[in-house]
Amino acid sequence: MLFEIIKFELNYRIRQYNTYLSFIIVFMFSIVAVDFIFEGQPDAFKRNAPLTIAKSMGIISAFLLMIPSMIMGTAVLRDFDHRMEALLFVNPVKKSDYLMGRFLGSLVILVFIFTAIPLGMMVGDAMPWHRADELIPFHLWHYLQPFLFLVVPTLFFGGCLFFVTGALSRSLLIVYIQGCFFLIVYLLAVNLLKYPENQLLTGILEPFTFQTVRITTASWSIDDRNTALVPLTGIMLYNRLFWISLGMLTLGIGHYFFTFNVLADKTSTKKKYAGKTQDKNIPGYVPGPIPFASPDAGKQKTFIQLFHTTLFSFRSIVATLSFKVIVLCGMGVLLINSFNLNTGYGVNNVPASYLIAGELIELTGLFFLAIVIFYTGELVWKERDSGIDPLFDTLPASNLISLGGKFLGLMLTLILLFFTMTGTGILFQFSHGYYKFEPAIYLAAFFIEVFPFLFLLGVVCFVAQVLVNNKYLAHLVALIFIGICTFGCRLLGIDHGLVTFGGSLLTSYSDMNGYGHFLQPYLWFKTYWISFSVLLFMIAVLFSVRGADTGFRKRWRQHRALLITVKRISMSVLIVFIFSGGYIFYNTNILNRYASRSTQNTFRAEYEQQLKPLITQRQPRIAAVSLKLDLYPGQRKYSVKGQYLLFNPGQKSIYEIHIQKLPVDEVKLEYLAVEGGAIRDSTYIRFGYYILKLEQPLQPGDTLKMEFIQHFTPAGFPESTNTFMVYNGTLLDNYHFPTIGYNHDLELEDPTIRAAYGLNRQPGRAAIDDPVALLEGKSNGDGEEIDLDITVSTDTSQVVVAPGSLIKRWTQQARRYFHFVSDEPVSNFYAVLSARYAVKSEFWHPGKENTALEIYYHPGHTFNLDRMMNGMKKSLDHYSKHFTPYRYQQVRVAESPFYSGRGQAFPGLISIAENVGFIMNIDDETDMDMPFYITAHEMAHHWWGDLVNPANVQGKTMISESLAQYSALMVFKKEFPAEKVNKLLRWNMEHYLKGRSEKAIPESPLSLVGSKQEYVHYNKGLISLHALQHYISEDSVDKALQRFIRDWNSYTGLKKQYTGRYPTTNDLLCYLRQVTPDSMQYILSDLFTSVILYDNKLGQAHYEKTAANQYTITVTPDLKKIKINPQGNEIPTAINDYVELGVYTKDKEGNETLAGIKKIKITSAHPTLKISVSQKPAKIVLDPNLLLIDKNIADNEKSFGNDPL
Amino acid sequence: MGGFITLIWIAPFAALGLKKTQMTEMALTISGLSKTYANGVQALNNVSLTIRTGIFGLLGPNGAGKSTLLRTVATLQEPDAGSILLGETDVLRNKPEVRKKLGYLPQEFGLYPRVTAEVLLNHLAVLKGITNKKERAELVKALLYKTNLYEKRKKHLGSYSGGMKQRFGIAQALLSNPQLLIVDEPTAGLDPAERNRFHDLLNELSATTIVIFSTHIVEDVKELCTDMAIICNGKVLLTGNPLRAIEDVQGHVFSKVIQKNEFGVYNERYTIIANRLFQGNTVIHIFSKTTPGEGFKPVEADLSDVYFSKISGAPAPVQKLY
Secondary structure: OHHHHHHHHHHHHHOOHHHHHHHHHHHHHHHHHHHHHOOOOOOOOOOOOHHHHHHHHHHHHHHOOHHHHHHHHHHHHHHHHOOOHHHHHOOOOOHHHHHHHHHHHHHHHHHHHHOHHHHHHHHHHOOOOOOHHHOOOOOHHHHHHHHHHHHHHHHHHHHHHHHHHHHHHOOHHHHHHHHHHHHHHHHHHHHHOOOHHHHHHHHHHOOOOHHHHHHHOOOOOHHHHHHOOOOOOHHHHHHHHHHHHHHHHHHHHHHHHOOOOOOOOOHHHOOOOOOOOHHHHOOOOOOOOOOOOOOOOOOHHHHHHHHHHHHHHHHHHHHOHHHHHHHHHHHHHHHHHOOOOEOOOOOEEOOOHHHHHHHHHHHHHHHHHHHHHHHHHHHHOHHHHHOOHHHHHOOOOOHHHHHHHHHHHHHHHHHHHHHHHHHHHHHHHHHOOOOOOOHHHHHHHHHHHHHHHHHHHHHHHHHHHHHHOOHHHHHHHHHHHHHHHHHHHHHHOOOOOOOOOOOOOOOOOEOOOEOHHHHHHHHHHHHHHHHHHHHHHHHHHHHOOOOOOOOHHHHHHHOHHHHHHHHHHHHHHHHHHHHHHHHHHHHHHHHOOOOOHHHHHHHHHHHHHHHHHHHHOOOOEEEEEEEEEEEEHHHOEEEEEEEEEEEOOOOOOEEEEEEEOOOOOOEEEEEEEEOOOEEEEOOOHHHOEEEEEEEEEEOOOOEEEEEEEEEEOOOOOOOOOOOOOOOOOEEEEHHHOOEEOOOHHHOOOOHHHHHHOOOOOOOOOEOOOOOOHHHOOOOOOOOOEEEEEEEEEEEOOOEEEOOOEEEEEEEEOOEEEEEEEOOOOEEOOOEEEEEOOEEEEEEEOOOOOOEEEEEEEOOOOOOOHHHHHHHHHHHHHHHHHHOOOOOOOEEEEEEEOOOOOOEEEEOOEEEEEHHHHHOEEOOOOOOOOHHHHHHHHHHHOOOEOOOEOOOOEOOHHHHHHHHHHHHHHHHHHHHOOHHHHHHHHHHHHHHHHHHHHOOOOOOOOHHHOOOOOHHHHHHHHHHHHHHHHHHHOHHHHHHHHHHHHHHHOOOOOHHHHHHOOOOOHHHHHHHHHHOOOHHHHHHHHHHHHOEEEEOOEEEEEEEEEEEOOEEEEEEEEEOOEEEEOOOOOEEEEOOOEEEEEEEEEEOOOOOEEEEEEEEEEEOOOOOOEEEEEOOOEEEEEEOOOOOOOEOOHHHOEEEOOOOOO | OHHHHHHHHHHHHHHHHHHHHHHHHHEEEEEEEEEEOOOOOEEEEEEEEEEEOEEEEEEOOOOOOHHHHHHHHOOOOOOOEEEEEEOOEEOOOOHHHHHHHEEEEOOOOOOOOOOEHHHHHHHHHHHHOOOOHHHHHHHHHHHHHHOOOHHHOOOEHHHOOHHHHHHHHHHHHOOOOOOEEEEEOOOOOOOHHHHHHHHHHHHHHOOOOEEEEEEOOHHHHHHHOOEEEEEEOOEEEEEEOHHHHHHHHOOOEEEEEEOHHHHHHHHHHOEEEEEEEEOOEEEEEEEOOOOOOOOOEEOOOOHHHHHHHHHHHOOOOOOOOO
16 A cells, blocks of 8 residues: 555656756756855865765755755645545545655655756766866766765655645645744754854754764865765764654654544634534524615725735734744744854954844844745735635725735735844843944844845745746745846846846945945935836736636736726836936946946956066155045045155166056046156056156166146946945055056956966965065065155044144144154055044053054944053053064054954054954953954054065065964963963964865965965964964063064164065074074974974873872873875874873862973873872863864863762 | 507607616626637537526526636636626626626635634725725624624634625625625525525515526525526526426426336437436426327426426436436
């Protein structure tokens, strides 16, 4: 019997076109999946590497979860839908046969459908346009193995869940909602990862296995990542077994609770049960006249009817069980995930309204999508599903009212949810001590950022439901439509907001700048698309099914009567559509130049091809800058009159000066002239590249003045805008003004795109001995040390901040003027900021001189001003003492909008983005004081970067960033207890390991660190320099750094002046070697010139009491030292290192304190080590000071129980 | 004398005039209506009917095309050919206008299970165009009272019995004082008592309304209708007053008790309009213009004989009398 039922199920499914349609969808999706999953990762691993395949398969099966729910959910459900159950259940079929038969039959079909994943991926990888170096040789098993081990078990569990919920609830919507189950479990699993000790749990819990794959392969080498299969062992095996057994359990539960009853016994719990037997003896009808109610003929009738239908639809959604379940799931997600206020610095931000609103939107976005997609289906089919359609279809209300009312009802539901979310957000803020009541920010976030999109989505879904006229297929059609509009267009390179459905997203809210100038074009685009969607909706109105006829021609004929109304609405909307479209086009394509991504790429490729050869022409350097800048933030305009003093540093005369204007259309170089006159060669003017042929060549050592006038004048709005000039929080740096010669930053970066233009991979940072690059510092050779004189005017409401001493400040003709002059030469890396600032100022007293400390902050962002001020003072104390005295008379910290997203140090001026530091929420008990640390880091750049300007070669950022990290750490260490230092080290260690696992380019040693290796110069740099000072003492390191500064600083360094070049890490290492004892010299090579990792385990440990107050602990650690070779492969290396063991004891309150630490030279991989302490040990830790970079630090400690041995 | 002649002269015109006004205001004219479904079934074949105020019975076996005809009149379906006029309104071209005057009780319909009768009726009333809140409340209350659902108005429709659902259907059909009330096999699921109450209600309404009442039960028509049509295989076989139709066959219907195995022989020789079992033997009714003899006895004809004589004459399998 079981077999018969399976056969029946298979036969049934084989005849369903859904089966093939699903197969085709999975297939098509799988062909392009890798492209869009790994899109925009320029240095991706091999396209058909087993790991890439496994990851993609996990993601594809998660994305297409809808298909299992449709296939498995309907296996039993359809008998109820078709009212077949009465006929079926009277047959002598055993319940288990029926259920298992249906289940297995459907599962076979489901697995068949998903075989389209490996097939599609194979086809995708075989596409002729992939370059050979993207691929490894084809292996069938590479596709089959992850399919069998990752996809099939997921399908099995999903199948069980959907099948059982379908059979028990008899509602497809409830089945769909199980998708939330997956989401919640996934989020739970990811959330657990916040604590690294939960890795195992996450790995087992995660249903789709992307995290599991990531965890199992976290320490894989590049070679492994390109060739090795993800083994089905360990966590991965447990994960699969866990989900398979959970699936079986679900089936068991389903079997137990499923009853062969014809009707689900739902009425028994109904309060509003009418009682079927009571009306037998009462007369059915009461004779008598019916009052005459005259139908309304006026205009207001339509509105009243629309209003009623809206409310009726709204209530019908809100009343459904499924809606409540979705809302509960949404709340569950909020509860589990809470609000992620993480900053990327290991601490949280304060729960500012715009952050909470953003989080709410991000966390619940999927639920809104689900609500719109599912409830349009439910609403459009509402009458037909309950069979009441003949009553409604003969009513004199038009389709416009019924469809329009339903649509508005759905929108009303969303609005209700928005208000609920606002309430939740505000409650959350209040409960976390944030008492600013800002409902307007929430409402703006919902109604401006999100609602228009949901409105458009709603229309698309309505139209799909009406035109496709099959509820479930229409869900899919709507999803595919959205997919094509978002990913499809992007893949095709279509990116103009007039063509890509819905236009682009709104740039996030900034506390400083609000939605800024982004809002106006956004609203125009939304007006355009909403009017377009109303036109679409009119099509739905004209073709909506009413009565028995479903053919398109019949539907059309039926609704001809509506044509007049529809025409009237359509005409007025069409006018809006055309007008807004025209206005947008006028702005984006006529007032501004529109460049699609491919046009921009072509521009950049041609720039490189045509202008890079000119790089050999020696150029003068800037020696002094004088700017007269007038900012008009309200109009986003400026004009600047500038003067550069150029000098010839070389041995030969210079005949041509090449000037690069910032290639942005709003920027116009109106005037450009040099002293002595020049002929302007405009060959490359389209790149903003001006060649000035000097009438009198610039002799070696000579200088000349160059003058320019530049304007920034926005015209209307472009398709995609920039953040140079904003209403509040403008930040213009030196690269904004004319630069000298060819600009490498304009080159294309993505190697795939470069290849398409016949360009080779970018060479990366110049070699450490590149003679030309050694002459350039961080300003790329435009001139490194300059005198600066800046006069800026701005609106009276704003304050200007720039480097140098503010020698004059005045107001004239309702404008504020600021005149800054550098007291001594500064590096050519300056910025001008203008915003409505509040100021906090204090002084630092390094003896007799006063150094002014000022923080220019956005009013309200006062959370961390004291910490930052403290950071400035403590860094000045420390750096002045340990390195050299501070060079300037002031330090200014200025807040900038989040667009830059980082902190930057200019001479005497630090700009920190609003989302970095200013709004961090620091708990002094538990949190690392990151505002303090960030300030200390930026302060350190006055020594590392400004005073010592590293040559623009490999290892450059070790000098600027790693040394700044080290300096800040030393200040931090003085200020805060050891646990916090340890926390900071740990955090950096984790980020380094995570960072290196994500890159396909082999890791460079710290001393040769290249571009885009932040995880090396920030995270590893901190760990390595911390280890160095631990081994050879802080004083020794300071001594080396002092000598390095003495010899190599840009202004007075003798070696710098003698060689004329900038320093490299080779120079730095020389000084470090001098201060390192011979026995420790190996450490310099381990830390800086090679890539060394450890994989250490504490292993067995026990202790015994050897005397009164003496305990001896014996450990047998398992130590592995690994060297990464230049190809990125792991080479096991003999260990011959100092390793520390730390023993902690616990007092009565449970506080741990260090009882003893021992440094041991280790020469074997499995040594037996002993350490004695005088207190009862509670815990032993291998490498407690985090000196070694260990792949897994979780297994480096062992706690002892309370019972003494 | 002159007065009398005048009267004679005037009377027919007056009658005509009266009839004319009735026709323009209160008649449904169906002409040449045809409909063939995509699967080849011809549901309507050149149907023409004129239906006036009062109850019009539409009698026919299952699958005769009754529901197709009614759905078409109720603006839910498009015919392939033909026209329908309600008074002077073209039903097929001016559906919204017709829907304002229409009450429709379909053969099968569902209700929202999670909504109360009062709420749904109120909602339907709004969509009928009754936007005055007070009037609407009065109307809804009166209709619920009339259909005896008032007590249960706050109950979810999901808990209603079949009879209650039917009554709700009637209540909604009466919402806008319909000029045209279409009821499609309304008594199919009702017990005899409920059927009678329903008939009373229709009777009460028929004074001012065109009521089209479709059924396959002869008794319903006999009891209620002043006018009727028999429809089978999409064709109108007979129209007219039921009593007159009976008169037409009166004296031509004969019955005889025969052995079961003789049925074939009789079927060849006579027009058997009905047969039923009687104590193990078969009783046949035949239609004959002349006295057949052979032991046939004349019987008092009733509407079922009319019905079966008509549909058995139609080119379709012989219908069985139950």
